Amino acid sequence: MSDQPRVFLVDDHELMRAGIRAEISGSVTIIGEADEVAAAIDLIGERCPDVVLLDVHLPHGGGLMVLREVHRTNPEIRFLALSVSDASEDVISIVRAGARGYVTKNISGTELIEAIMRVAAGDAVFSPRLAGFVLDAFAGSKGEDFVASLDVELDQLTPRERQVLRLIARGYAYRDIAGELGISTKTVESHVSSVLRKLQLSNRHQLTNWASERDLG
Amino acid sequence: MPVTTADRPTLGTPQRPFRRSRENAVLGGVAGGIAIRFGVSERTIRILFALGALAGGVGLLAYVTTWITVRRSGEDQSIIERLTRHEKQRHTIFVIFIAIVVTLMLFHSIGLHQLGSFAWTVALSVIGLFAVWRGTSADERAGIDATISAAPILAHTPTSRRALAARVLAGAVLIIIGLVVLSRVGGIWGAAVPSLLGAITLLGGLLILLAPWWLETVRDLSHERRERVRAEERATMVAHLHDSVLQTLTLIERSAGDEQAVRRFARGQERELRKWLFDPNHAGEASNQVETVSTVAKRIEAEVEDDYGVRVELVIVGDCAVDEHLLAMLAAGKEAAVNAAKWSGAPIVSIYIEVEPELITMFIRDTGTGFDTTQVASDRHGIAWSIRGRMDQHGGRTVVKSELGSGTEIELAIPRRKL
Secondary structure, X not given: OOOOOEEEEEOOOHXXXXXXXXXXXXXXXXXXXXXXXXXXXXXXXXXXXXXXXEEOOOOOOHHHHHHHHHHHHOOOOEEEEEEOOOOHHHHHHHHHXXXXXXXXXXXXXXXXXXXXXXXXXXXXXXXXXXXXHHHHHOOOOOOOOOOOOOOOOOOOOOHHHHHHHHHHHOOOOHHHHHHHHOOOHHHHHXXXXXXXXXXXXXXXXXXHHHHHOOOOO | OOOOOOOOOEOOEOOOOOOEOOOOOOOOOHHHHHHHHHOOOHHHHHHHHHHHHHOOOHHHHHHHHHHHXXXXXXXXXXXXXXXXXXXXXXXXXXXXXXXHHHHHHHHHHOOOHHHHHHHHHHHHHHHHHHHHHHHOOHHXXXXXXXXXXXXXXXXXXXXXXXXXHHHHHHHHHHHHHHHHHHHOOOHHHOOHHHHHHHHHHHHHHHHHHHHHHHHHHHHHHHHHHHHHHHHHHHHHHHHHHHHHHHHHHHHHHHOOOOHHHHHHHHHHHHHHHHHHHHOOOOOOOHHHXXXXXXXXXXXXXXXXXXXXXXXXXXXXXXXXXOOHHHHHHHHHHHHHHHHHHHHHOOOEEEEEEEEOOOEEEEEEEEOOOOOOOOOOOHHHHHHHHHHHHHHHHOOOEEEEEEEOOOEEEEEEEEEOOOO
């Protein structure tokens, strides 16, 4: 029991919470739920879960506010963002604010459990769509943004990272990617984590535009 | 995208971006916003504005300008952005501007030129306040309304005869004093001080005399307009919900036994609602839009989902207009997706399209049963040929990878031709 990750659930829809609870409760320990921003911030701070499953769209400030407030005091708590939205700015801003991953709500139960485990272990989780956004945001890195970027290393993806993201976007699971590229799953995870780091630290204008619009720049 | 800023300034810590404060506001939240932005006390900023207002009205003008050009915390448009969206509004603003300039020139020619710079700044500020009145969000307007209603003297419509008399008397006395002071400009005080005092007294008198009735009219007008806009919005929303969501729910109820149909209806409705909510171009003008890779691909996603009851996970990186070669590739890709939906047994078909400067690639993947690429059944052979044949004809290439038990992936690529 004790090695199951302790998960906290934040979603304003009772039905959605019930559905998620039913799907994951066998494999993780759910230590609390909240349906609004203020309660979520208090309870998460109190119970210190391993992973917070966070709905991006909450009334009164959104998941972004929960994430920022919790990270101010407990930066070690990991967040996995859940959303029904496809809007790139939602996704990018929550990930830039510090979420370890992003999945859409129509994800299957087993995939969700796998994603939680991965985040609990400190790795990153990208949905195909997030991988697409990131490729889009980091596209055209040869030259056109060269002048604007001070930190070239942060503002570009390595060819390997690009390859990994492409495979995620094509619908490959991590172990399929490992098989395809002839590397270990651990290496795939470290590539994805490195992309996450660049996503959070890079100043590429496309990212900062999305983010500064939401006061993250 | 709306941005919400902090409620209070943190002294010594500037915070970005600059927004008018929502919580920390007396009128427009300008001083509060500046205080938060630069991390100083809002009282300092307010005193600076007040001093600036005495210096030829500059502070007043600066305040009003900031009010209309800077977005309020949590809102996605500034007052001026909201106003200039409509041509008609722009015309109104222009006409008022001209009217005020003409009035000032008239004043000038009948000898009231002593008013000088003060009159100009006040006049411009009045235009600004008019803009505020027309362009604030409903939420902010409610706040201002409350502030004005709470103001002493100004806001209460006189109910008794005595109150009315007192108001008229006070107003008239102030107006007369103001006019007297203004007419004696010059002498030992010079021009600036008396004209300032006179103008303030005159304005005060006018306000006391007329404010209650004016406010009432303004409130009624804006209230009525707001109601009308709200009713229109509601009607559009109701029409949409009825046409799409209600219809689909009925369909789902009627086919409750058929799992595949239910899933198909739900997915179709989800797609449509998403488009309605998140796509700014949904307002029916799709027909004269240029067809691009992404519009065609989204249509393919919808068709395959509708016809075969699978989920299509579509990811597109980059975009460009389509030509006949690209259309051929997308058609071949659709064929592949239909194949996957029909034969593989997998619940999800992934489509990934990447538009690069020289090359466009498309991957169609499922994690279903797969097949042996060397021994294809004759019907599947035909379909594979129709994919490959199409691609060859347009100078593209096709790679089919499949393994029994772990799925199939088809890769299509075509060089990009400059249009």
